[in-house]
Amino acid sequence: MPLVAATASPNEVLEVAPLSVRAGQELAFQAAFAEAQEIISSMPGYLGHELGRCLERPNEFILLVRWSSLEAHEVGFRGSPQYLEWKSMLHHFYEPFPVVSHFCAVQGVA
Numbered sequence: 001m002p003l004v005a006a007t008a009s010p011n012e013v014l015e016v017a018p019l020s021v022r023a024g025q026e027l028a029f030q031a032a033f034a035e036a037q038e039i040i041s042s043m044p045g046y047l048g049h050e051l052g053r054c055l056e057r058p059n060e061f062i063l064l065v066r067w068s069s070l071e072a073h074e075v076g077f078r079g080s081p082q083y084l085e086w087k088s089m090l091h092h093f094y095e096p097f098p099v100v101s102h103f104c105a106v107q108g109v110a
């Protein structure tokens with residue numbers, strides 16, 4: 001399945017968050033994320049997510065979240081009370097804090 005479907009709506013975005021987790025905290029992070037994913041998946045505009053772990057550097061993860069629009073993530077989720085709970089569950093694992101980027105599909109390219 002493509003990260004952002006070529007048939008996606010023009011506003012649909014893929015949030016890409018490379019996550020560096022403090023060494024030795026990988027399993028605790030995964031357990032916390034398993035709980036925290038219930039928060040993000042309940043948000044308006046959320047379309048799906050996946051979390052991947054790097055094979056070469058096991059403390060590095062990648063979080064991919066599909067949103068119906070940039071505003072659904074930046075305003076809806078990040079401006080919600082649920083984001084504060086998400087933040088308290090996960091942000092203390094990151095070193096350094098991740099730089100999040102948003103991508104849209106390139107039309108006409110599979």
